[in-house]
Amino acid sequence: MPTKKFLLEEKDIPRQWYNLAADLPTPMHPPLCPDGSPLKPEMLERVFPGNIIEQEVSRSRWIDIPEEILEILTLWRPAPLRRALRLEKYLKTPARIYYKDESVSPAGSHKPNTAVAQAWYNKKFGIKRLTTETGAGQWGSALAFACNLIGLKCRVYMVRISFDQKPMRKTMMQTWGAECLASPSPHTHAGRAILKEMPHTPGSLGIAISEAVEDALSDKSGKSRYTLGSVLNHVLLHQTIIGLEAKKQLKIAREKNPDVVIGCVGGGSNFAGIAFPFICDKIHGEKIEIIPVEPTACPSLTKGPFTYDFGDVAGLTPLLPMYTLGHRFVPEPIHAGGLRYHGMAPLVSHAAAQGLIKPQAYDQLKCYESALLWARTEGTIPAPETSHAIACAIDEAKKAKQEGKQKVILFCYSGHGLMDLSGYDKFLSGKLTKYALPKNKLRQSLKAIKNLPRIK
């Protein structure tokens, strides 16, 4: 009986995060103010604590993980590396398919890796309360979980339509002691203004971000801050523990580095987590194919330009160098809510611009087909986001079969789908559509950013 799980002991958990910014062949483009002038770190101080801002701009290759953060991460970490033997057998592929299982966290995804770290740094800095927004609820749940264990208050603005469609996500957050409000809410100027104008709006991530930022800024005690679950450098940094653990576990499995590394991408954090330590090896000469997989309904890396854009719809954030569909872009309502983001993390975008990674886009029908094959061979039900990585891993395994090569494929199983079964229900009853990006929609959306600064 060949081994299916490669486990690390707690004592072997990585003690440092890896910062890709230290190894990039050309330096990152700096974030800018809306007028094109350079953004100074201190401008962010009302939104983020100083220690997080320091991490955001750091160029150190290795950053120590504080012991108290590790203490909490070991509630579920090291996460297992597993081999998908039953899927391999079904595909009759000579490839060996490994997946890093981030679904084992209490919130069910990779998100707590950074939620715990962000909550800890805020607490350390004297902050008492965090605000954030959430779409499908994965990030809000993770931050609620982390704030509870660290001892911070937490308020989550959840996009109204998800709030109504997924009431159990709210219950999850409340179980961990957080407040979860439907956005737009009557608690902020931004929310009230929108409610007055459009009382029946389903809400959007852009509105929820505006509310969460305003909420943090308007706390007169100065003890509230805002948090983000993806996109920013420090968020991606905290996720690199995924790939660093996977490297150690591949050694236990007696494998060298993988031939192919795959992760789904929305904002970019789980992909960065699995991929960045391997991009480091690639920069240093190793031959590894690294594939971020995005939905055809929201194809920032494969269809968008690499340019400066806002992180939010309302244009409240600094300008970030990103592959972007334009900050006004509203993706079709695919079930992979975590991948419905108009832009791509600057670090991931930079790696793409340098040719270090090879983005691909998959449509949601193909992804659900792959998720079903996965559930029926490997036995677990993946999150709709994760199914994008699975679909690509299956294609790579088929390619290895055609080529007759014993490739090693590694992907990030970023979360389970137990809170997202309604998408499976629609797929099984034939009610799902593919969703691709109509050309005129992209053209229209890019108009909103045509007067913003360009990357030189």
Added chain:
Amino acid sequence: MPTKKFLLEEKDIPRQWYNLAADLPTPMHPPLCPDGSPLKPEMLERVFPGNIIEQEVSRSRWIDIPEEILEILTLWRPAPLRRALRLEKYLKTPARIYYKDESVSPAGSHKPNTAVAQAWYNKKFGIKRLTTETGAGQWGSALAFACNLIGLKCRVYMVRISFDQKPMRKTMMQTWGAECLASPSPHTHAGRAILKEMPHTPGSLGIAISEAVEDALSDKSGKSRYTLGSVLNHVLLHQTIIGLEAKKQLKIAREKNPDVVIGCVGGGSNFAGIAFPFICDKIHGEKIEIIPVEPTACPSLTKGPFTYDFGDVAGLTPLLPMYTLGHRFVPEPIHAGGLRYHGMAPLVSHAAAQGLIKPQAYDQLKCYESALLWARTEGTIPAPETSHAIACAIDEAKKAKQEGKQKVILFCYSGHGLMDLSGYDKFLSGKLTKYALPKNKLRQSLKAIKNLPRIK
């Protein structure tokens, strides 16, 4: 940083199940026909395959686990043994609290341990299709999962009210390729008769059992059989892998046998799984307190007589020697649906009658309070059933503190609560009640069994 997880390698998974029947100080009382005559194994052959019946009546102490079953179990097994360090710290207890985490299975509970085994034995026997009933959905999901991996058709009759309240359980079963029907259904005589009489009935486990048994019996090919998720000897046998693994892992944690072993009980299978290997030690002289925890709303072990009763409401099954509230007993609608069974597994009942275990009953409010404390210290959200074991473990840890004793407490974390968050929602919004058993309700219910044979 002290270790929180004690992992076994796949090669160290137990290779045999443990059969408590071999070690009981007095032999089990035999199952009977309704008229009191002894039941012959061959009478069961239209319902169960011969190899399962053999296991049901076996008195061998150790039964080999076939390699092909192990191959599937290792998709998630060995399951981790974890130490609840953060809960210990919160309680300021000198006790060390360990829990065997059965929530890691793809279906989210201990149920797949026997579902896989039952599906395999049926397949081996030439059976093509399995039927079963499910209440809250845990067992139906587990059997759907197992039948898919083994290659059997599967039909689940799900109690109508659960079917409507928990549509995601149906989707889960369909994802694994099973059919899930609301019971009563128009597919069986039993179902049609009930629908005619009571078109709007919410259904019951008793009706669903009748439908599933009739369905298996009426397949003219003779290739359908019925399966049960708890109560019977072979089901409990398959669960003993839980306690056998835990024993090995306690050694890795450098602990001797625990002082206290705890499991929640409905039909008895997860309790048997964690407890039977330790009951063996107790029979051979070790001092271990072993506690099955049941809900006050369905207190078969603590309030019922030990007598012969039917396993189902309709009286279709053989008579089993059980602690029972009477087969007509309908428990209050507590959220721990898996514990809403009128009787108790004959093996567990026998152990209780012999004084080998010390049953306790907890009300649902206390259980949800404990579940919330658990979620806020250990970080995971337990199933409502599991919260009964947690509540008792917390009480035992407090007792150890009062006594100033460094006790080792072990309990079975039988499943996660991610599919049952509606109960948390009601608890958090103050809408849950305690539910105890009104005396006249028990008296009334026991009337139905007063003319059945007694245990001599």
